[in-house]
Amino acid sequence: MITSVAHxxxxxxxxxxxxxxxxxxxxxxVLSPPYRMSGAQIERDMGELVPSPVxxxxxxxGLDGDSDRVVEVIEYPEAPASGSEGARSIxxxxxxxxxxxxxxxxxxxxDLEARGVEFLxxxxxxxxxxxxxxxxxxxxxxxxxxEKTRDDRPYWRQLP
Numbered sequence: 716m717i718t719s720v721a722h723x724x725x726x727x728x729x730x731x732x733x734x735x736x737x738x739x740x741x742x743x744x745v746l747s748p749p750y751r752m753s754g755a756q757i758e759r760d761m762g763e764l765v766p767s768p769v770x771x772x773x774x775x776x777g778l779d780g781d782s783d784r785v786v787e788v789i790e791y792p793e794a795p796a797s798g799s800e801g802a803r804s805i806x807x808x809x810x811x812x813x814x815x816x817x818x819x820x821x822x823x824x825x826d827l828e829a830r831g832v833e834f835l836x837x838x839x840x841x842x843x844x845x846x847x848x849x850x851x852x853x854x855x856x857x858x859x860x861x862e863k864t865r866d867d868r869p870y871w872r873q874l875p
Contacts, residue, residue, distance in 0.1 A: 722775070723813050724787040727854045728796070730772045733788045736853060737776045740830045741815070746785060747775035765794045786813070812849070812857040816870055820846040820862035844873025 727733040730749045737743045753770045761769050770793040777785035817823040820839055827850065828834065835849040835857065846862040861870050 719783055721783040722785045722787045723810075724789050725813075725852070725854065725856050726789050726791070728790065730774055730788050730790040733790075733854065734774045734776060737786065737788065740827065740832060743776040743786065744779060745774060746777050747773075749774040749788075765791055768793055770794075810856075812859050814859050814861055814870065816861050816863060818862065820848055820860050823860055823862075824848045845870060 725733070734745055734749060738745060749772055751770065751772045753768065757769045757771055758767065761771070765771075770791065772790040772792060774788045775785050776788060824834065824839065832850050835851055836847075838848070840847045844864045846864075848860045849857060850860070851857050863870055863873055865873055
């Protein structure tokens with residue numbers, strides 16, 4: 716049986732640059748620094764998913780004490796990307812967005828805008844007991860900032 720959600724993986728063209736961005740802009744901490752995997756074990760793990768030779772460079776970023784809820788930043792340096800240019804729509808099938816909980820969505824948005832982050836929504840919305848704002852990282856991954864009105868409940872259970 717599945718017991719928890721472990722991570723969300725974000726594929727990027729340069730893990731080192733992405734780790735720097737996620738740290739300096741979003742304030743995520745490097746929990747496992749970039750490492751490179753190649754050889755028989757990774758071939759057995761991903762050989763049917765990625766063209767041979769399978770080479771993966773990955774790092775884990777997140778927040779202290781958040782256990783398995785992390786972002787894996789991953790690069791496949793030997794595998795070509797699909798070549799599809801342009802930003803994906805959140806309505807496209809597949810990964811839609813990554814949710815980030817913050818204490819103050821207005822202040823967090825202002826801080827991220829000062830760091831050059833471009834938001835996808837004009838202001839702050841209030842929906843389902845949350846204040847929200849949407850942005851995209853430099854690699855096209857969409858994020859939603861969420862401020863809870865009730866700290867004693869999970870983000871998805873904010874309404875009475």
